[in-house]
Amino acid sequence: MKIARLLNVVAVLALVGAAVTVYRIKYDATMHSEHVTKLKRQIAQEKDTIAVLKAEWSFLARPDRVQAFAERHLELKPLRQGQTLTVASLPDRPAPVDEIGHKLEALGLMGADASLATDASGEAKKAAAAPAKKTTIAVKPTSQLKAPVNRPAPQKPATPKVGQPLNITDFLRQNPGLLR
């Protein structure tokens, strides 16, 4: 009899325990599925935002705008004859010259030690024989480079606040070229 009663108590406890566990699992599952839905919605939102940003980027980087900036701030010109070279027309790489060796020789320090061979003859001659076609690119020294006078002060790019939905309509308003 006692055992039966004990068994009953155990069974009731087990029932309560099982019920609690099941409920917890169920609520967890609900919570997780809500979380998944939320994340999915966020992903969709992010994708939309990416699309908006891409649109904004291509709006800001449209060729006519870039061209206007380039004309204002850069001194670039179309490619001209003489500004291109073929790889074949480049001179061969000169043979390595042992300048330290030469210097030592000139100072008379090399005579005794024959084991230290300077570039004997062949290579140096070859290097000298190769027509060293020099191609120079005219570059102003850094000290002479200066920003054009009319360049506007760099502005901090307006970044949208995190969490706030990026509003393309305001963007379109600010850029009347898109929606007149």
Add this chain to the structure above:
Amino acid sequence: MNRDAFLSAAARGGGASARAVGRAAVTSGRWTAFGLRGLFRLLKKLFFLLVGRGEGLGLTNGRLRIAMLAFGIVYLTIAGRMVQYAVAPDVGAVAKASQQVAAVSRPDIVDRNGQVLATDIKVSSLYAEPKNIIDVDEAVELLSGALPELNRDELRARLSTKKGFVWLKREVTPREQVAVFRLGIPGVGFIQENKRIYPNGDIVAHILGFADVDNKGIAGIEKYLDTSGMTAKAAAIAADGNRMEPIHLALDLKVQHAVRDELAAGMKKFKAIAGSAAIADVETGEILSLVSLPDYDPNNPVDALKPDRINRVNVGVFEMGSTMKALTIAMGLDSGKFNLQSRMDARAPLQYGRFRIHDFHPTNRVLTIPEVFVHSSNIGTARIALGMGVDAHKAFLAKMRQLNRLQTELPESARPILPPRWGELNTITISFGHGLAIAPIQSVMAVSALVNGGYLMTPTFMQRTAAEARSASVQVLKPSTSVAMRYLMRLNAEKGSAKKADVPGYRVGGKTGTAEKVVNGRYAKNKNLTAFTAVFPMDKPKYMMLVVLDEPQALPETHGFATSGWNVVPVGGKMVERIAPLLGVEPIYDAPPAQDLLASIGATVGAVR
């Protein structure tokens, strides 16, 4: 009144009426009447079974049964309604509208380098459910306060209906959205919908076309996406919360801009009323750029339907002038009846009936074929066409698909205007580009075939590989003819009318054309359509360019000339100078002369004067 009496009376009445109905039904059919009578008897039995006849039953019991019956009916109704909802959910007008709006999702369009040309963004639109609005006057007052641009009377009219759904304003700004939201008017809400935007504005107007406020494609590639089912596919993918892979066009945005920029500059300089240009890849038939000025902003296409905003490359038909001579000469060379040494008598104007065909730059001597091409001799070309005969000429142009409508992906196309009766005189004039009006895109296709080895391929705005294009093409010319045409076009840039487009390094070749415009059925001497077809680099043709200016004016620096060599050719040269580096054409400054192009077919030519 006694309950039992009432009930039995009701039952009797029911039976009586059933009998009456049954009697009436006898005429229509004994069996029907029998069925009906049976049904009523069954219902009567059921009623008395549920409620009881009253005999020997307590008052409470009977009332209870009536109440039970009533509640039972109520519960049955509720359950039935719920089943109905579960099986076929009742979508309200708002839900319907929002579904409809969400269903319109268009794929993004990008150029060949992945630059966005058209994309969808989400915007909110304001709607109202007039049947749920309690106080229309208040709603009108508040809404017109928050959105001053709404017309009060119109708003009142719209809200006074009993409709389930009306749009109040499409594409509201977030600020307006917040303002309306704060008003807290019942029956007013927002739906997010897709809006099509074109970040590049009018640069790519004519290829893209545009979509209307409901995101339906109205013109250009946008319409093509609808008709080819791409939009439906994008909508299906969007329903799963994803975005479709963008559609890659063959277009190169940088090239498109450069071409448009130079064309606009040229139009301004020569005070032309319109202009158009197209760049095609001759190996694949891809259109890398298509500009037609004046154009419109697809974001705000109010101007799109004006007659001067047509796509002049696809829809306009023009007499192309001397650029047609390239086709005539190719026909002569390809037939084998003529070769590069053939000589044409251009000593005197060609007399045909009462017409005399003159040369614009008379040479008054016998010309070889290269000389005919370089001097753009009408007489020489006419003699070639006459030598071929009317039928052969017609058949050749048909083979080059110059006589039928050319349909590309763009829905816009035009039928060429052919002479109603094609006689010898028509062949003569068509040989040098008068009397046959074609869409410039047909000229692009034909000239590409002249230089790419003789493969005629339909131009496309989608990306395509050379192998795909080759397999879908028709060989219309011998490869040797193509080589000879390359030589002739290059020679024309070295010595002839296309000299001003011979940008150093890029081996440009081309043919110019000036056609007098037809005004009131007569050729107007002072109104020209100047065209320039160019190909570069000529030693291995890759890109084909067509530039057309409509009514360019003579300037002091053009010495009073308004022919194509003075206006459209320098414009074309500037275009080549800008786009060739973008397209990766390697400049070669010590390129051999045109003559060397003929080495591969072993042909020789004499001196060209």
